[in-house]
Amino acid sequence: MRSDRSPLALKLAAFGGLLFLHLPILLIFLYAFTTEERSYQFPPPGLTTKWFAVAWFDRPDIWPPLYLSLKVAAISTVMALILGTFCAAAMSRARFFGRDQITLLVLLPIALPGVITGMSLRSAFGVMDIPFSTWTIVLGHATFCIVIVYNNAVARFRRLSGGILEASADLGANSFQTFRHVLLPNLGSALLAGGMLAFALSFDEVIVTTFTAGQQSTLPIWMLNELVRPRQRPVTNVVAIVVFAATFLPILAAYYLTRGGSETAGMGK
Amino acid sequence: MTSAVEFRSVSRHFGPVRAVDGVDLTIAEGSFFAMLGPSGSGKTTCLRLISGFEQPSAGAIRIFGEDVSRVPPHLRNVNTVFQDYALFPHLNVRDNVAYGLMVKGVGRGPRHAQAEEMLALVKLDGYGDRKPAQLSGGQRQRVALARALVNRPRVLLLDEPLGALDLKLREAMQDELKALQHRLGLTFVFVTHDQHEALSMADHLAVFNEGKIAQIGTPQDIYDRPATRFVADFVGSSNVLPPALTRALGGPEAWASLRPEAVRLAAAGPVTGPVTALRYLGVGTRVAVRLGETEVAALIPAGQPLPAEGEIVALAFDPSALHVMEGAR
Incomplete structure (x- = not known):
């Protein structure tokens, strides 16, 4: 049993790394309760919950960005679910010339830095004379949301082994019945997971959004603007907690869903 | 005796590869027919030609006299026990077995009753509520068998049905399959690379080599009087x-x-x-x-x-x- 225990120094380093990564998140929570509103003073001079009330009642400027972010995330997720699933189905079932190259093209948006995606989309919109709107933001987000859904779906398609689809046909099911009774139930949790991840990614996206949004701002961009203004700063932290919950919980759920799914989908061997 | 399955100079080419090359074959109704051969010899492709998952590049295939060359798999009255069983992971055992009836539109009550009957036939009564993941290899194989039989096919195809089982279980299943075939009077066509399995279970067998049938006959014919060096080498x-x-x-x-x-x-x-x-x-x-x-x-x-x-x-x-x-x- 020699490699069972790692050396103490390594453990400390790993633990330190984790702290470094996650302590700032705790600070965000802490500052939502501070009594001091102009600068982030540590330790906070006092604790209060009044900023939650302020955010809810006195700050109507929060709501339009929040609605816009939810709307953009919802539309791009739905688009990604449809297009990503079809794309995965095609890629995992068909063998054709240039298939690997097309797979690469599909995956590219997530590998490309956001600035590149944003710049290219912005110049494309300019060339085609498309005015900036909610839809240009949606288009920008859909580029990487599709990849997320595609990745989840393609992994599940691979595990599904043509076997059960053939078994379904063998037992007398036509292709619609096979889709409805075999493919969809087995793909369901992968799509749910992919959809949640896509939603979370779209909800807090900043870079592509700055390039593709006109005068509107989404919630993350509103937050960025708020932080430079020395007024009711803790309200931003309150909103951050909401964003954290809105993005982290779906990701956590997605993680557990796909993990459970692998046990059921991996069997049959 | 009617022929259940008939191949008339059937070929299946994948590009330059002749997976099945001019095969003539007649499988009598009610027989237990084995297709034996090493991997890549064309036996599995022949099975898939019967089930409809492959189309012949040339030649004609008849099932009970009907030319099925243009009939898709879901409209053929044959069912398959797949090599890896291919059970539906999201359905319990009862719904797996009842699947063939469900897609035909049989109501929940009658189809569950028939599924239970089939489960009893393969000695799995009381397992209906389990998921396939909770079963052993031998039990999954029985579920696959029950699922394929529920549609009352005229020909049952078995693709290396016992390959994944350990020796003892395999021998028990061999006897059971044989008894089941006898009782139901169905035509069984099974593919195997195990010569002992083919010799002990089948009443007729075809030995495949490189897409062609090297010899066809009773196990005794083939064991005692191999037609070619390949058959002698492979079978005995x-x-x-x-x-x-x-x-x-x-x-x-x-x-x-x-x-x-x-x-x-x-x-x-x-x-x-x-x-x-x-x-x-x-x-x-x-x-x-x-x-x-x-x-x-x-x-x-x-x-x-x-x-x-x-x-x-x-x-x-x-x-x-x-x-x-x-x-x-």
Whole structure:
């Protein structure tokens, strides 16, 4: 049993790394309760919950960005679910010339830095004379949301082994019945997971959004603007907690869903 | 007797690869037919041609007289037990078995009743509520069998049905499959690469080699009178004798096969050679003797004296056991 225990120094380093990564998140929570509103003073001079009330009642400027972010995330997720699933189905079932190259093209948006995606989309919109709107933001987000859904779906398609689809046909099911009774139930949790991840990614996206949004701002961009203004700063932290919950919980759920799914989908061997 | 399945010079080519190459085949109704061959010999492609997952590049396939070349899999009255069982992971055992009835539109009550009946047939009563993941390999195989039988197919196809089971379970399932086939009176077509399985279960078998049928007949025909060297090599643990050696041992100058159990060791004979290996098999010991370029095996029954390795011995056998083969390969 020699490699069972790692050396103490390594453990400390790993633990330190984790702290470094996650302590700032705790600070965000802490500052939502501070009594001091102009600068982030540590330790906070006092604790209060009044900023939650302020955010809810006195700050109507929060709501339009929040609605816009939810709307953009919802539309791009739905688009990604449809297009990503079809794309995965095609890629995992068909063998054709240039298939690997097309797979690469599909995956590219997530590998490309956001600035590149944003710049290219912005110049494309300019060339085609498309005015900036909610839809240009949606288009920008859909580029990487599709990849997320595609990745989840393609992994599940691979595990599904043509076997059960053939078994379904063998037992007398036509292709619609096979889709409805075999493919969809087995793909369901992968799509749910992919959809949640896509939603979370779209909800807090900043870079592509700055390039593709006109005068509107989404919630993350509103937050960025708020932080430079020395007024009711803790309200931003309150909103951050909401964003954290809105993005982290779906990701956590997605993680557990796909993990459970692998046990059921991996069997049959 | 009607023929359940008929192949008329059927070929299936994948690009330049001739997976199935001009196969003629007639499977009688009610028979237990085995397709035996090494991997890549075309036996599985033949099975998929019957189930409809492959279309012939040339030739015609008839199932009970009907040309099915243009009939898609879901409209054929044949069902398959897949090699990896291919059970639906999201459905419980009862719904797996009832699937074929469900897609036909049979109501929940009757289809569940029929599924239970099928589960009883394969001795899995009471397992209906479990998920496939909770079953052992042998149990999954029975579910796959019940699921394929629920549609009352006229031909049941089995693709290496016992390949994933351990030896003991495999032998028990062999007997059970045979009994089931007898009871239902169905035509079973099964694919295997295991010669013992094919010989012990089938009443007729076809030996495949490189997309062609090397020999077709009863297990006894094929074991006792292999038509080609390939069949002798693959099916039996038979000795294959080159023409010169056949002649030296008292036969004509032709390729011949000689079963190890027909060979005895003798003190003197026309051809002698050293013992190169002894392998204990339980029922006897397999003694390998080198005669020139060829190694010839003799099966010495348990209890008889054994030679030492390296000892020079001669071989003796009943001349009628020497089977001369027509084909050179």
